[in-house]
Amino acid sequence: MKIVVTGGLGFIGSHVVVELQQKGFEVVIIDNLSNADKNVLNGIAEITGITPVFEELDLRDKDSVVDFFSRYTKIDGVIHFAASKAVGESVENPLLYYENNLNTLVYVLQEMQKKENANFIFSSSCTVYGQADIMPITENAPVKPAESPYGNTKQIGEEIIKDVCNVTPSLKAIALRYFNPIGAHKSAIIGELPIGTPQNLVPYIMQTATGQREQLSVFGDDYPTPDGTAIRDYIHVVDLAKAHVVALEKLLKNDMQSNFDFFNIGTGKGSSVIKVVNTFKKVTGTNLNYKIVARRKGDVVEAYANTTKAKSILGWQTELTLEDALADAWRWEQKISS
Ligand code: UD1
Numbered sequence: 535m536k537i538v539v540t541g542g543l544g545f546i547g548s549h550v551v552v553e554l555q556q557k558g559f560e561v562v563i564i565d566n567l568s569n570a571d572k573n574v575l576n577g578i579a580e581i582t583g584i585t586p587v588f589e590e591l592d593l594r595d596k597d598s599v600v601d602f603f604s605r606y607t608k609i610d611g612v613i614h615f616a617a618s619k620a621v622g623e624s625v626e627n628p629l630l631y632y633e634n635n636l637n638t639l640v641y642v643l644q645e646m647q648k649k650e651n652a653n654f655i656f657s658s659s660c661t662v663y664g665q666a667d668i669m670p671i672t673e674n675a676p677v678k679p680a681e682s683p684y685g686n687t688k689q690i691g692e693e694i695i696k697d698v699c700n701v702t703p704s705l706k707a708i709a710l711r712y713f714n715p716i717g718a719h720k721s722a723i724i725g726e727l728p729i730g731t732p733q734n735l736v737p738y739i740m741q742t743a744t745g746q747r748e749q750l751s752v753f754g755d756d757y758p759t760p761d762g763t764a765i766r767d768y769i770h771v772v773d774l775a776k777a778h779v780v781a782l783e784k785l786l787k788n789d790m791q792s793n794f795d796f797f798n799i800g801t802g803k804g805s806s807v808i809k810v811v812n813t814f815k816k817v818t819g820t821n822l823n824y825k826i827v828a829r830r831k832g833d834v835v836e837a838y839a840n841t842t843k844a845k846s847i848l849g850w851q852t853e854l855t856l857e858d859a860l861a862d863a864w865r866w867e868q869k870i871s872s
Contacts, residue, residue: 536560536608537782540593540642541615542586543570545726546657546715549775550613552581552724557779561586562606564593564616569729577724593638603645611653611782614642617687620733621832624684635687636694643698646705653785654707655778658692658796660767660837661685662711670767670840673711673798681832692796699794706793708781713767713800713839715774717859718866725866726771735810736768736860740867743820750822752807754829759836763807767800767838770854770862774799780850800839801852810856817857818864 537554541547542563548570551561555578563575563586572588579585591598593616603609617635618624624631639656646652662685663671664678680686695707716736718725728737731747741747755762777799784790805813815822845851 535610535786536562536606538562538564538606538609538612539615540564540612540638541570541617543567543572543574543588544615546712546771546774547613547615548574548578548724549719549771550615550778551578551586552719553772553775553779555582555584555586562609563588564591564602566590566592566616569618571727574724580723581719581721593641594633596641599641599645603648610786611655612642612646613655613778613782614639615657617657619684621682621684622733624682624687628683631683631687635684636690639691639694643694643705647698647702650704652705653782654695654705655781655785656691656695656707656709658709658711659685659688660711660713660798660800660839662689662692663837665834666837669804669836670802670838671798672840673796673843696794703793706785706788706790708785708794709796710777710781710799711796712774713769713798713837715771716768717770717772717854717862719772720862722862722865722869725863725870727870735766735807736863739811739814739822740863741871742824743814743818743822743864744867744871746871748823750811750824751827752811752824753827753833755808755826756829757835759806761806761808764833765804765806765836765838767803768805768810768856768859769799769801769852770859773801773852773854777844777848777850780848784848795847797844797848798839798841799844800841802839802841803856804836804838805856810860813856814860814864817861820864
């Protein structure tokens with residue numbers, strides 16, 4: 535079985551490629567290296583013993599997309615990660631986000647639509663729920679108006695796929711709504727490589743603990759939560775990667791009730807910022823400087839998943855803990871910062 539992974543050298547994509555290869559899938563990676571390092575290929579090869587095929591290609595270039603799919607005609611599935619993901623940047627430069635995240639999706643789907651049989655997995659986000667009214671969040675929770683162009687690209691992306699599936703019975707698709715992916719492969723051979731100042735909590739914690747940043751700013755301690763800090767559902771990237779493999783297998787078995795569906799991919803447990811900080815300190819025995827500052831604009835109070843649908847339909851649930859994820863992220867960070 536041959537699977538195309540767009541954005542396959544990125545943080546989540548690379549972990550998915552590892553899991554796919556370990557399950558015997560043949561992988562072709564597409565990446566334009568805009569936010570990834572080509573050395574990740576060596577890391578994947580070191581873990582799995584197999585170097586995936588790599589095509590350096592920019593999916594914003596429609597001709598290249600058409601050319602790629604004319605060269606690779608026997609493809610069993612596409613997992614589409616290639617996209618930009620910095621919320622703040624998307625507010626500054628919305629058209630970049632609409633071009634990177636939506637044009638590319640349209641071009642890939644146009645090629646999928648030509649096939650007799652196509653399977654497609656889309657990286658979506660729990661950001662589509664905004665501040666959900668009920669915790670934990672089920673897939674029945676309404677999609678709220680997006681807080682940022684980035685969030686909007688995930689909502690529109692899902693709608694585009696749904697509309698195309700509606701008129702294309704040969705196309706089957708699943709959107710996975712990720713909660714907060716963190717951690718690294720336990721080998722410490724691949725992990726997250728933030729460019730510039732990290733915007734996300736765990737990479738910022740890592741760089742503070744190694745001394746690259748002076749202090750973590752905890753954004754707000756006056757939320758209506760037990761310790762006053764905001765709550766998220768932090769999921770180990772390897773658990774998240776495995777969810778892609780089971781979703782893909784579901785599509786390949788033609789075992790879906792409709793040709794488009796979506797799932798929450800989280801642990802089901804909420805952790806506050808302070809809980810993450812304290813767990814990091816406990817697991818690693820490392821101190822962490824932090825100060826409480828004002829809330830960050832656009833942040834929700836809490837978001838954690840109800841995982842019943844993923845469990846019952848995909849037969850998937852997380853196996854790793856917050857402790858595992860922080861320990862693995864820390865070993866990776868020590869490796870890259872040494
Ligand atoms: C963010 C995006 C989300 C996106 C995801 C992708 C926002 C509002 N949401 O999720 O749409 O899918 O990234 O990567 O940007 N925190 C601190 N100090 C920091 C960094 C974060 O206290 O230096 C807090 C935040 O306020 C939040 C929690 O840590 O409560 C998690 O933040 P983060 O890792 O940025 O993820 P999200 O905001 O949940």
